[in-house]
Amino acid sequence: MPGTSLADWLRSRPDGTLAALLQTRRDLATPPPSNSTVLATRAGTPGSIARACEDLDTFTLAVLDALLLAGADTAAVTRAEVDGLLGLPSKSGLDRLRDRALAWGEDDAVRVPPTAREALGPFPAGLGTPSRALAGVDLAAAVDEVTEAERALLQKLAAGPPIGNTRDAGALVPLDAATTPVQKLLARGLLLRRDDTTVELPREVGVLLRGGHAFSAAQLTEPELPTHPHQKSTVDEAAAGEAMEFIRHTERLIALWSEQPPPVLKSGGLGVRELRKLGKELDADDQRATLVAEVAVGAGLAGDDQSGTPEWVPTVLADSWLASEPAARWAMLAQAWLDLPRSPGLAGQRDAKDKPLAPLSEDLRRPLAPAGRRRVLATLADLPAGTGVKSVEELVTALAWRAPRRGGRFRDENVRWTMSEATALGLVALGALTTAAGALLEDDRPHATLAMADALPDPVSQVLVQADLTVVAPGPLEADLATEITAVADIESSGHATVYRVTETSVRRALDTGRTAAELHALFRERSATPVPQSLTYMIDDVARRHGRLRGGVAASFLRCDDEVLLAEVLSNPAAEQLDLRKIAPTVLISTYPLAEVLDGLRAAGFAPAAEGPDGRVVDLNRDRGRRIPARGRNARRVLAEPTAPGGDQIASIVTNLRAGDRAAGTRRGTAVRAPGGGGADTSMTLALLAQATRERREVWIGFVDAHGTAAQRVVTPIRVGGGMLESTDNERYPLHRITSAALVED
Incomplete structure (x- = not known):
């Protein structure tokens, strides 16, 4: 009917239609609406309308704009008027709007919420007002x-x-x-x-x-997404090479930050100098270095140590990750990126104060980023296996048409960043989704790990040693061989084949770890598929001959005394063994313990030592250096994520309660008994009315406050009142202290 309101329209819809609406517009179900009037009011708010429009394609939004141009927000319009503005039938778009309660009514009297213009802007379709x-x-x-x-x-x-x-x-x-x-x-x-x-x-x-x-035909037609078919195995193998490279970069980050942890900026994040240092170590640009750092921290392999001078330090999880198989390592990184509530692509962008956004800072936090990534990858998953998009820009155009209001001002950039990052991680190759990535999208990480393991080349057990002292690994090395080669050689270039170079420095580094020249000779002799160059043998022997002639040890403190007898007395005291004191000269003792502990121990043994500074003057080690407080992290900005979708049973319960609320709202009732002051309803009059309804098996209208604090109404038939509860024939229980009013239902 022309005068039908949205509440009346919703009240007349089947339960399945209401359930689909609550699934599609999830914000309408939280908290559960008490009746159709509440649901309609909530569905007509500008914020809810704006959120509902984020999932609409360009054509459906054009239909909504055409309805506003026709004035459907103030009076009912016909579908023919909308068709005339569009230049083509609007039925499919109009049906989608009705399904989302963004429009209602039959074709001869279509309306939209009065606030739709406020939600979509003052100029529907970019057109002005009539003259x-x-x-x-x-x-x-x-x-x-x-x-x-x-x-x-x-x-x-x-x-x-x-x-x-x-x-x-x-x-x-x-x-x-x-x-x-x-x-x-x-x-x-x-x-x-x-x-x-x-x-x-x-x-x-x-x-x-x-x-x-109001629109051109080109605007209302979904653009084609050009694709190119590939062999599925070709896509998986190409992605496996990228996955191995990303794993290697993560390994280098862990090694670098283990030796030289970068400081955390005062404002949070990683500084430009440290990012460039990481990029130089990885031989990668800032974008790649940012992605590696973000994923490593997101996966829990590194983090802020939250000390007085905080640094980015690898965690104990990094050790177990390094000991895992390559496919398992990749799965952990890929899953971390897929669920990362941050946007690494924003690093380097300028904020409102024209300051660059730092990697690992709170400025990059975007709780909706995982949903955006899954949307892009899901588009690729809908293509036949092995089929890839020809161009990322064509994918950007297609997704922009399908949801032009989703993604904010970085809508198109997010698609580009997702494709770039997914390619770097080995989830996408040749514009197509890999088998392993498809399993991850279905939350099947074990299958994803197996798929990546099948795509990765088999580990090789031998290398090729060249005359120019380079070592070529024709594929991923076995774990123990990789450890040995990395110890004695430096990576010169990487990819499907990794090239290492042996230098005097790298050989000395291997000897420093305790390896001997004989062990290095045996390594190259047994693991090289080519003859070992004589120059490499000579280099190892020459470095080994000079290695270790000058030796150093560790000492944290020293004692000196011109009286050798006193030093002998100190060494003979039991405290000397506890403090690890050793004589290195007639008048000098050293210890591995800090000086303060050594002095305290000697004083407890009856000696009277004093501490001296570099200039020989006596210093006080106990002097107060000032108050210290733990470093405090900055509070992250709170960003509201999308509401969680209710389950099927929960939706069915909401619809049932909504119908009950409609029935209560339309029921004729007698004089209501209200709780004094709006408080609990356990007064004698209320109990007497409920007892009467129980004896006579009469329906009673009750007003109550539900568990969410929302006022609601119900028509129930009481079967028992007691123990602080009202029990009804529909097996529902209502706490008496939540009932605010009650009245017998009149015939």
Whole structure:
């Protein structure tokens, strides 16, 4: 009926339709609406409408814009009016709007919420307001008379938005006195003056310049997504190479940060200098270095140690990760990236104060980022296995058409970042989704690990030693061989084949770890598929001959005394063994313990030592160096994520309660008994009324406050009142202290 409200429309819908609505617009179900009126009110708020529009494609949004252009927010319109504005049938889009309660009514009386214009903007379809002055005017003829400069201005405003700022709108002048395009168009009535600096293109002119419709046919047609078929195995193998490279970069990050942990910026995050240092170590640009750092921290392999001078330090989890198989290592990193509530691509962008956003800082936190990644990858998953998109830009265009209002100002950039990061991690190759990535999207990590293990090349047990002292690994090395080769050689280049270089420094590094020259000779002799160059043998022997002639040890403190007898007495005391004191000269003892502990121990043994500084002066080790407090982390900005989708049983319960609320709202009832002051309903009058309803098996209307603190109404038939509870024939239980009013239902 023409006067049907949204609440009436919802009340008349089947339960399945309401359940689908609550699943689609999840914010409507939290907290559960008490009746259809509450549901309709909530569905008509600007914020809820804006969220619902995020999932709509360009055509459906155009239908909604056309409804607003036709005035459906103030009065019922017909579908024929909407079809005329679009230039093609609107049925499919209109049905989607009805399913989401963004429109209601039959085709001869369609309405939209009054607040829809507030949610979507003041200019639907980018068109201005109608002009009464143009009624009966031959617009085509009037537009044909304008100059090229005037037409260019009209075309620009017709593309939207229809508002323009100008200095020529100060006052209206006759056409013969007008000198600028704006003044001439204002005189012709083809522009409207809003104030001294603002003009607006009338809707009629905008529609004319768009070809007689509010939208062009190209706008309303979904763009094709060009694809290219590949062999599934080719995609998986190409991705496996990228996965191995990302694993290697993560290994290098762990090694670098183990030796030289970078400091945490005072404002949080990783500094530019440290990022460049990491990029140099990885031989990668800032974008790649940021991604590796973000994923490593996101996976728990490194983190802020939260000390007084906080640093980014690897965690104990890094050791177990390093000991895992390559496929398991990849799965952990890929899963961490997929669920990462951050956007690494934002690093380097400028904030509102024109300061660059630092990697690992709270500024990069985006709780909706995982949903955005899954949306992009799900688009690839919908393609046939092995099929990839020809161009990322074409994918950007397709996704922008499918959900133009989703993603904010970085909507298109997020797609590009996702494809770049997914390719770097080995989830995407040749524009196609890999088998392992498909399993991850289905939350099947074990299958994803197995799929990556199948795609990775088999580990090799031999290397190729070249005459120029390079060692070529034709594939991923076995774990023990990789450890040995990395100890004695430096990586020169990586990829499907890794090239190492043996130098005097790398050989000395291997000897420093306790390996002997004989062990290094045996390594190359047994693991090289090519003859070992004589130059490598000579280098190892030469470095080994010079290695260790000068030796060093560890000492944390020393004692000196010109009286050798006193030093002998100290060494003979039992405290000397406890303090690990050793004589290295007739008048010098050293210890591995800090000086303060050594002095305290000797004083406890009856000696009277004193501490001295570098200049020989006595210093006080117990002097107070000032108050210390733990470093405090900054509070992360709170960003609201999408509401969690209710389950099927929960949705069914909400619909049941909603129907019950509708019935209660439409029930005739007698004089209500209200709780005093709106408090608990355990008064004698309320109990007496409920007892009467129980004896007579009569329906009773109750008002109560549910567990969410929301006021609700029900019509129930009590079967028992006692123990602080009202039990009804529908097996529901209502705490008496939550009942605020009650009344017998009248026939």
